[in-house]
Amino acid sequence: MKTLGLIFPDQLSKKNPIFDSTKRDIQVLFFEPLDIYFDQNHHKQKLAFLFSSLRHFIKELNLKNADHVPITKGQKNGMTDLLSDYIRLNNYEVLEVVHPSDHKTLTQLTLLTSKLGIALKVHDDPKFISSAYEFKNWAEGKKSLVQEFFYRWLRKKHNILIEDEKPVGGEWNFDSKNRVSINKLKEDPPERERIKPDALSVDVMVDVENVFGNNFGDLENFNWSVTREDAEKKANEFFNSLINNFGPFQDAMDVGNPTLFHSLLSPYINVGLLDPMKIIVAAEKKYYEGAPLNSVEGFIRQILGWREFIRGIYWLKMPDYKSLNFFENTRKLPELFWTGETRMQCVAKAVESTKELGYSHHIHRLMVTGNFALLSEIDPRYVCEWYLGVYLDAHEWVELPNTLGMALFADGGIVGTKPYAASGAYINRMSNYCKTCHYNVKETTSNDACPFNYLYWNFLNNQRKKLENNPRMKLVYRNLNKKDDEFIRAVNLNSEDFFTRIKKGSD
Ligand SMILES: Cc1cc2nc3c(=O)[nH]c(=O)nc-3n(C[C@H](O)[C@H](O)[C@H](O)COP(=O)(O)OP(=O)(O)OC[C@H]3O[C@@H](n4cnc5c(N)ncnc54)[C@H](O)[C@@H]3O)c2cc1C
Numbered sequence: 467m468k469t470l471g472l473i474f475p476d477q478l479s480k481k482n483p484i485f486d487s488t489k490r491d492i493q494v495l496f497f498e499p500l501d502i503y504f505d506q507n508h509h510k511q512k513l514a515f516l517f518s519s520l521r522h523f524i525k526e527l528n529l530k531n532a533d534h535v536p537i538t539k540g541q542k543n544g545m546t547d548l549l550s551d552y553i554r555l556n557n558y559e560v561l562e563v564v565h566p567s568d569h570k571t572l573t574q575l576t577l578l579t580s581k582l583g584i585a586l587k588v589h590d591d592p593k594f595i596s597s598a599y600e601f602k603n604w605a606e607g608k609k610s611l612v613q614e615f616f617y618r619w620l621r622k623k624h625n626i627l628i629e630d631e632k633p634v635g636g637e638w639n640f641d642s643k644n645r646v647s648i649n650k651l652k653e654d655p656p657e658r659e660r661i662k663p664d665a666l667s668v669d670v671m672v673d674v675e676n677v678f679g680n681n682f683g684d685l686e687n688f689n690w691s692v693t694r695e696d697a698e699k700k701a702n703e704f705f706n707s708l709i710n711n712f713g714p715f716q717d718a719m720d721v722g723n724p725t726l727f728h729s730l731l732s733p734y735i736n737v738g739l740l741d742p743m744k745i746i747v748a749a750e751k752k753y754y755e756g757a758p759l760n761s762v763e764g765f766i767r768q769i770l771g772w773r774e775f776i777r778g779i780y781w782l783k784m785p786d787y788k789s790l791n792f793f794e795n796t797r798k799l800p801e802l803f804w805t806g807e808t809r810m811q812c813v814a815k816a817v818e819s820t821k822e823l824g825y826s827h828h829i830h831r832l833m834v835t836g837n838f839a840l841l842s843e844i845d846p847r848y849v850c851e852w853y854l855g856v857y858l859d860a861h862e863w864v865e866l867p868n869t870l871g872m873a874l875f876a877d878g879g880i881v882g883t884k885p886y887a888a889s890g891a892y893i894n895r896m897s898n899y900c901k902t903c904h905y906n907v908k909e910t911t912s913n914d915a916c917p918f919n920y921l922y923w924n925f926l927n928n929q930r931k932k933l934e935n936n937p938r939m940k941l942v943y944r945n946l947n948k949k950d951d952e953f954i955r956a957v958n959l960n961s962e963d964f965f966t967r968i969k970k971g972s973d
């Protein structure tokens with residue numbers, strides 16, 4: 467059967483079964499212009515990273531039977547037409563592909579092959595440890611899906627940090643040791659080595675400027691690996707000089723350092739340049755060489771637990787998941803998400819690093835921008851579009867359950883058991899932002915009060931019907947019930963005034 471094997475920019479794993487297929491003498495097509503890259507505003511660095519990694523991979527493989535469709539101007543909504551022409555012209559009878567990482571592309575390929583009357587063969591994605599099928603089986607019959615239990619199940623299955631069939635250190639999870647404030651940090655994190663873009667990357671940047679010139683971000687600060695070898699160097703840098711402090715300062719935020727001790731490995735794992743199991747095994751090895759267990763277990767849990775769980779939820783719940791809006795929010799995304807122009811220091815800094823690096827760490831995403839979007843009652847569609855666009859590691863399978871589910875609770879409790887809503891006190895505890903902020907984190911009703919404070923109480927009051935019976939919200943509502951009418955009126959007035967200000971772009 468005459469077969470075409472497709473490779474997309476986030477399918478660069480060496481274990482990609484299409485390359486085994488090359489032994490069967492099939493034609494390989496490296497394909498860049500997916501509709502999803504044209505559908506919305508993606509950070510220029512993200513696009514440059516994806517296309518440059520793909521083109522370096524093509525060079526590395528140096529296949530005989532391979533073709534490449536690069537991005538060019540005016541390809542919006544063109545994937546189906548381009549592929550259709552290519553398949554017809556060459557009379558392919560089978561299209562083979564690794565499971566696309568988003569629902570839209572999978573649907574497009576299914577429809578295309580059915581229209582052309584050819585077979586579609588979809589392989590499991592080797593950049594995950596567990597398959598969507600395995601997750602479905604695990605989830606079957608469970609009333610609620612809890613990440614921690616899936617994580618323990620995978621740890622046992624793959625024998626990670628297990629001794630004598632028990633978790634190393636006697637506990638499954640050491641998160642209680644991983645909440646140290648930035649104010650306890652004694653020495654600055656070590657400098658990370660810069661990566662100089664090579665000629666091929668520079669060519670890609672020119673293409674990105676040509677095709678996506680008006681997109682968010684700029685390419686000047688591009689500092690990402692685009693080859694397997696360089697991505698591995700970044701992993702070694704993390705294991706050699708950052709992992710020991712990763713655990714304790716995992717939730718901390720620093721006004722001058724947006725990356726602290728985080729690994730910055732998600733972009734590479736999510737396109738297949740790094741293999742998640744190899745990274746986990748390397749982390750486990752560090753534990754046996756003396757790295758603290760809370761750091762190692764915390765890091766492994768993010769990849770083996772959260773990453774696999776989130777991906778399972780996406781395929782289990784799509785396509786309906788994308789339109790969930792538990793709080794029925796309708797507000798638009800304020801412009802400050804794109805400009806970073808706001809007097810709220812924490813938000814300004816989170817957007818600044820997002821713009822500069824295409825990166826911010828988990829707590830910025832969850833407790834600063836995510837928490838702010840939740841408390842500001844913004845329509846989840848707009849928030850998800852922003853998160854999908856601005857981060858280098860963002861692909862719908864991982865962005866959507868994290869944003870819609872974890873940060874916004876718009877799925878009503880599928881990913882999390884309660885909203886991650888928090889006042890300014892949380893940000894003040896974990897960061898040094900508030901010390902130099904225009905707003906006063908200790909105030910809630912005064913003119914200079916921290917917006918997170920009044921928005922928090924306003925949100926709880928507005929969402930009482932939907933949240934007060936949630937067992938994990940009982941204490942919070944008991945506190946709200948102690949507040950008098952004057953307080954409720956003041957937080958409501960402050961919030962409405964704030965919403966008007968940010969709509970005008972005058973915060
Ligand atoms: C609102 C929101 C949106 C997010 N969007 C994305 C996204 O588009 N793409 C993405 O990869 N992650 C996303 N995350 C998860 C997490 O924030 C990033 O994986 C992490 O910040 C990447 O930085 P790092 O590599 O330095 O991670 P580290 O803190 O060093 O963590 C190690 C690794 O664990 C994995 N990981 C950690 N948390 C998660 C998680 N919740 N879900 C999946 N994997 C996780 C990543 O592979 C990461 O590289 C999102 C989180 C939130 C709250």
Ligand code: SF4
Binds near residue numbers: 889900916
């Ligand atoms: S005072 Fe409020 S707005 Fe300012 S940095 Fe602190 S939490 Fe953010």
